[in-house]
Amino acid sequence: MSGSGGSAVVAIALGALAAGAIVAAAQSPASPRLAGDASPPASVLSLWYRAPASDHPLLPPDAPRQSRQAGTAEWVRALPVGNGRLGAMVFGGIVHERLQLNEDTLWAGRPYDPVNPEAKDALPEVRRLLAERQYPAAAKLVEAKVMSKPLAQMPYETIGDLALTFSQVDAVENYRRDLDLATATAHVSFTSGGVTFSREVFASAPDQVIVVRLTASRPGQLSFEARMQTPQRATVAATADGDLVMRGVNGDGPGTTADGRPMTGALRFEARVRVVTSGGARSVNGDALVVRDADAVTLLIAAATSYRTYEDVAANPATRVAAVLDPASRKSIETLRAAHIRDYQELFNRVTIDLGSSRRVPTDERVAAFGEGEDPGLAALYFQYGRYLLIASSRTGSQPANLQGLWNESMSPPWGSKYTININTEMNYWPALSTNLAETMDPLTAMVSDLSLTGARTAREMYGAGGWVAHHNTDLWRATGPIDGPQYGMWPTGGAWLTLALWDRYEFTGDRGYLQRIYPLLKGAAQFFLDTLVEDPTHHWLVTSPSLSPENLHPFGTSLTIGPTMDEAILRELFAHAITAARALGADADLQAKWSATRARLAPPQIGSAGQLQEWLDDWDMQAPEIHHRHVSHLFGLFPGHDIDVRRTPELAAAVKRSLEIRGDQATGWATAWRINLWARLGEGSHAFDILTFLLGPERTYPNLFDAHPPFQIDGNFGGTSAIAEMLLQCDEGEIRLLPALPAAWPDGHVTGLRARGGFEIDLAWKHGALERATIRSLLGQALRVRRGNTLRTFEIGRGATLTLAGDDVRPDPRR
Ligand code: FUC
Numbered sequence: 001m002s003g004s005g006g007s008a009v010v011a012i013a014l015g016a017l018a019a020g021a022i023v024a025a026a027q028s029p030a031s032p033r034l035a036g037d038a039s040p041p042a043s044v045l046s047l048w049y050r051a052p053a054s055d056h057p058l059l060p061p062d063a064p065r066q067s068r069q070a071g072t073a074e075w076v077r078a079l080p081v082g083n084g085r086l087g088a089m090v091f092g093g094i095v096h097e098r099l100q101l102n103e104d105t106l107w108a109g110r111p112y113d114p115v116n117p118e119a120k121d122a123l124p125e126v127r128r129l130l131a132e133r134q135y136p137a138a139a140k141l142v143e144a145k146v147m148s149k150p151l152a153q154m155p156y157e158t159i160g161d162l163a164l165t166f167s168q169v170d171a172v173e174n175y176r177r178d179l180d181l182a183t184a185t186a187h188v189s190f191t192s193g194g195v196t197f198s199r200e201v202f203a204s205a206p207d208q209v210i211v212v213r214l215t216a217s218r219p220g221q222l223s224f225e226a227r228m229q230t231p232q233r234a235t236v237a238a239t240a241d242g243d244l245v246m247r248g249v250n251g252d253g254p255g256t257t258a259d260g261r262p263m264t265g266a267l268r269f270e271a272r273v274r275v276v277t278s279g280g281a282r283s284v285n286g287d288a289l290v291v292r293d294a295d296a297v298t299l300l301i302a303a304a305t306s307y308r309t310y311e312d313v314a315a316n317p318a319t320r321v322a323a324v325l326d327p328a329s330r331k332s333i334e335t336l337r338a339a340h341i342r343d344y345q346e347l348f349n350r351v352t353i354d355l356g357s358s359r360r361v362p363t364d365e366r367v368a369a370f371g372e373g374e375d376p377g378l379a380a381l382y383f384q385y386g387r388y389l390l391i392a393s394s395r396t397g398s399q400p401a402n403l404q405g406l407w408n409e410s411m412s413p414p415w416g417s418k419y420t421i422n423i424n425t426e427m428n429y430w431p432a433l434s435t436n437l438a439e440t441m442d443p444l445t446a447m448v449s450d451l452s453l454t455g456a457r458t459a460r461e462m463y464g465a466g467g468w469v470a471h472h473n474t475d476l477w478r479a480t481g482p483i484d485g486p487q488y489g490m491w492p493t494g495g496a497w498l499t500l501a502l503w504d505r506y507e508f509t510g511d512r513g514y515l516q517r518i519y520p521l522l523k524g525a526a527q528f529f530l531d532t533l534v535e536d537p538t539h540h541w542l543v544t545s546p547s548l549s550p551e552n553l554h555p556f557g558t559s560l561t562i563g564p565t566m567d568e569a570i571l572r573e574l575f576a577h578a579i580t581a582a583r584a585l586g587a588d589a590d591l592q593a594k595w596s597a598t599r600a601r602l603a604p605p606q607i608g609s610a611g612q613l614q615e616w617l618d619d620w621d622m623q624a625p626e627i628h629h630r631h632v633s634h635l636f637g638l639f640p641g642h643d644i645d646v647r648r649t650p651e652l653a654a655a656v657k658r659s660l661e662i663r664g665d666q667a668t669g670w671a672t673a674w675r676i677n678l679w680a681r682l683g684e685g686s687h688a689f690d691i692l693t694f695l696l697g698p699e700r701t702y703p704n705l706f707d708a709h710p711p712f713q714i715d716g717n718f719g720g721t722s723a724i725a726e727m728l729l730q731c732d733e734g735e736i737r738l739l740p741a742l743p744a745a746w747p748d749g750h751v752t753g754l755r756a757r758g759g760f761e762i763d764l765a766w767k768h769g770a771l772e773r774a775t776i777r778s779l780l781g782q783a784l785r786v787r788r789g790n791t792l793r794t795f796e797i798g799r800g801a802t803l804t805l806a807g808d809d810v811r812p813d814p815r816r
Contacts, residue, residue: 031055032094032169032192038176040360041187044377045384047363047705048178052188053077055093058163061231072409075100076702076712077364079179079186080407081210083203084395084443086303087406088162088210090201092177092188097164097199099212100409101271104399105307107156107476108411109253110266113454114148114481117258119462122146127545130562131537139486139558142546146462147489148481150255150263153473155416156402157251158409159271159303160230162244167223169193181381181388184344195221204340205395208324210301211340213333219279220293226275227288231411233265238284244273247318250305251411270317271303274329300328310450310478347391348384350436351753353724355380355746364703371693376746379724382696385705386721387435389714390428396442399476401428405714414711419447421494422472422550423631427670427715429501430640430677430722433508434729436755441505445518447478448498452524455480455495459528467527470495472550487559491548492532493567496525496574500640503577507757510780512584519581523588526578526595529571533598536563536617541603543568549615550633555623563617566633568603569643575599605637605644605652612662613637613644613655621662628664630671632678635659639674639681642732646683657682665691669700669707673719680726680741688727689743695720728764731756735785735792738774738810739766758782771807778803788812 034051041048054074059067078089078100085105091098122145129138175190188199196217203210214222226244228236234248247270253263275282280294291297304320306313328336358377359366366378393405403424404417419425425444432441455468458480463469470480472491482489502518505511533542543563550566553559575595582588582595608619615621615634635656637643644652656678665675665687672695679688694700700708700716707716728751730737736756752763759780765772771788778784781799785792789812797803 033171034175035171036173038174038189041176041178041180043180043182044358045181045381046178047079047181047381047385048176049077049092049362049364049703050175052093052175052177053079053091053704054098055091055096057096057165058098058161058229061229072711075409076706076708077704079177079704080389080392080405080706081179081184081186081201081203082392082406083205083208083210084391084393084398084406086203086208086210086301087392088201088203088301089407089409090177090186090188092186092199094172094175094190094192095166095168097166097188099162099201099210099301100407101159101162101210101301101303102406102408103159103269103271103303103305104402104406105305105476106159106250106267106269107154108251108265109154109263109477111311111313111477112257112261112263112479113457114150114153114479114483115258115458115461116145116147116149116481117461119146120464123463123546127534130545130560131534135554135556135558135560138546139560142482142486142490142560146482147486148479148483149258150253151483151485152254153416153418153475153479153483154253154263154477155251155412156404156408156418156476157411158231159269160228160232160234160246162273162299162301163227163229165225181348181384182345183341184348184388184392197221202337202340203392204336204343206339206343207328207331207336208302209328209336211333211336212299212301214297214299216295219295222280222294222297223292225285225288225290226273226299228271228273232269234269236287238287238289240284242275242277242282242289244275244287244289246271266313267305267307268317269303269305270321271301272321272325274300274302274325276300276329298333300325302328307476310454310476344391347437347439348387351384351387351751353380353383353749353751355749363705367696367701367703367705368698370697370701376749378696379692379746382701382705382717383435383721383724386431386717387437389717390432390437390440393714394428394440394443396439398443400425400443400447401714401718403713403715414709414713416475419474420472421470421474421498422491423633423674424670424713424715426497426501426640427673427719427722429718431718431725433504433755434722434725436753436761438505438509438755441501444498445502445505447474448495448502448521450478451480451495451498452521454478456524459531463528463532465528465531467524467529467531468495469528470498487548487553488551490546490560491550492528492544493547493570496529496570499525500570500573500577503581506581508755508759510759510782515581515584519585519587522574522578522581523591526574529574530594530598534562536603538617539603541568542598542601543603543617544571550631552615552629552631552633553625554616554620555625561616563603564633565603565605565613565615566636569605569637569641572599572602572643573641605655607651607655610658610662611655612659613652621659627662628667630667632660632663632671632674635678639677639726645733646681648733653682666694668709669695669713669716670709670719672700673707673716673723676723677719677726680723681730683740685727685741685743688723688741689745692720692723725754729754729756729762731758731760734758734783735787736760736762736776737787738764739771739788742766742769744769758784760784766807771810773807774805774810776803776805777801786810
């Protein structure tokens with residue numbers, strides 16, 4: 001799929017549907033009447049609702065487009081659970097409960113190498129055309145000879161659904177469903193005929209199963225049929241000993257490789273649901289399991305594919321499923337629950353936040369009214385939800401969080417639900433370090449390590465270069481070539497950007513073992529650019545070519561160019577980190593010198609005639625066809641980069657601000673979130689808050705608090721979470737900035753457990769907009785400099801020591 005425009009238009013229609021007309025779709029004529037207003041859940045850290053996300057039989061996989069769209073609108077009301085690898089969306093239907101299921105290695109296609117063998121000969125000519133400013137001709141040649149085969153990467157796919165059908169009832173009372181972020185558990189409860197029915201759903205990382213627990217307030221009340229359905233090529237069966245079993249082969253992907261091989265599905269998978277009953281009777285009815293008159297039921301859901309690595313798909317999914325399901329089914333619900341909560345809370349409880357009062361009304365009503373009333377608690381909930389989603393979609397050993405994290409109901413989701421690495425995947429991990437979840441970066445580290453191998457093949461065969469390269473997207477198969485079209489794909493800096501995220505983890509944790517692990521990745525990324533940078537004909541700077549400023553057309557009808565501002569900023573950081581890493585490890589003295597010499601010749605950031613930071617080497621910004629473009633790639637140096645800083649480079653920071661004003665505040669979900677992070681780095685809390693209000697309102701947030709690109713894309717959630725952290729705490733230039741962009745809307749509050757570079761863990765409390773107390777624990781014993789406004793103080797603090805500052809210790813000086 002292409003990177004933008006057309007798909008976004010369809011998406012906006014879906015977004016509107018989701019926001020408005022869905023209540024009718026969610027309730028089929030047979031839906032029970034809902035009476036009584038259930039009280040809010042005890043845990044304030046809950047998303048909750050007084051109606052199911054849907055309550056009708058599953059749509060058949062080949063349902064017409066109209067009903068699929070309505071289905072998607074219901075899906076963004078359902079609540080996500082995940083253990084990094086297995087995910088479920090819980091709909092909470094009274095008669096028709098639906099759990100839509102995912103396993104994070106179930107993608108289309110097979111191992112493949114997308115290299116286009118014609119690229120190597122064509123690239124010198126593309127470079128010549130670009131040097132001569134023949135942009136459309138360069139784009140044409142890239143299109144004809146350089147793009148990957150196949151031209152698209154493989155999509156992430158759903159497993160299918162588990163449907164539980166209960167007896168029809170006319171009316172229920174006090175219906176409520178919720179997702180408690182404190183325990184990572186979804187609940188449904190209601191009363192019918194004097195009996196209270198409860199459901200509990202959690203995805204356990206320690207036991208690698210999704211657990212569904214059904215109970216009722218009186219014995220013998222649980223009767224239902226359970227079946228699975230899927231759009232995959234699969235068989236579904238019910239076994240006499242109480243299992244539902246789905247076995248299949250993944251979907252075929254689009255296109256063929258250069259040698260003409262189709263992307264035939266080569267993964268095998270199994271999903272299995274074990275139904276464990278207490279009391280009552282269990283029987284088989286065709287492909288369904290029937291439970292009658294049980295007291296309580298536990299359903300354990302396991303799933304696996306044959307994926308081992310991007311080039312090995314020979315694992316046995318049935319063995320993998322049995323290896324987790326058999327031990328889990330011998331444990332009690334109490335044991336399973338306790339292990340899940342212990343494991344989850346070890347991560348989640350590291351950070352607490354309070355930004356002010358919360359409205360105790362259902363979450364969809366809070367989103368609909370956000371901005372109109374006082375509800376600072378919704379920003380705190382959104383922040384903790386971002387941390388929840390990261391824990392649920394990215395755990396050691398799982399795949400990284402993709403465009404939809406882990407949750408996808410489709411065989412062809414928007415943008416393939418892939419890893420788009422010209423912003424989206426990086427943004428997914430923006431909150432990982434600041435909000436104290438460094439381990440969630442393990443899957444990203446593993447993926448970049450894979451990319452350094454597949455990307456070395458692409459560098460060698462496509463560019464004749466050493467090192468490794470990845471363009472603007474990758475997938476389960478770690479494809480690294482340029483896809484979709486020249487405007488999107490012909491960008492060689494995606495891999496380099498990813499390595500900067502890994503470097504950040506070293507700066508936050510000081511973990512030398514980790515540095516040793518990532519150093520070869522940085523070194524390989526840098527090598528590619530040593531081998532491919534060219535001199536720009538005007539200034540003789542060293543620049544990327546061909547390249548582009550992500551997805552933004554310049555005035556010559558294409559995005560293709562040389563040395564866009566973002567590339568040069570990324571490379572400045574890449575070379576700097578490679579040098580620091582090599583020094584720390586006592587490695588590669590000769591390379592350090594080369595990196596340093598190359599770095600000195602990169603194109604510097606430039607200020608254009610409108611006072612803006614130029615997006616390109618030439619001052620084209622004001623003539624570009626989309627001056628409000630969603631990407632703000634050229635502002636990378638301010639955030640997430642560190643090249644530009646309000647105090648150290650005030651002119652450049654002012655140019656970034658001008659660019660932001662020209663671009664405008666409101667864009668797609670992730671693009672809005674990026675803007676908030678940038679305004680926070682400029683120290684402009686009230687502007688950041690204004691944009692946050694848009695992000696958290698109904699145009700960019702679905703009822704289940706998923707971000708609306710639209711359609712759903714998870715990066716906006718993670719970017720928004722990062723932005724809230726950046727408003728409260730920043731670390732840059734070797735200093736920690738306390739409350740650098742606190743908006744007036746959050747006059748009183750506290751946060752505990754945020755992390756900063758140099759191994760610091762920080763609690764902050766503030767009142768009437770003034771810092772009351774900061775508690776700083778040093779994990780590494782590094783030098784500590786603390787800034788509040790224009791006051792900067794240095795403190796001695798040993799490894800393991802804690803420093804408590806009163807607000808007066810770092811009060812901004814009003815005279816300056
Ligand atoms: C980039 C963005 C789009 C979308 C896609 C997945 O190409 O420009 O808006 O987020 O990734």
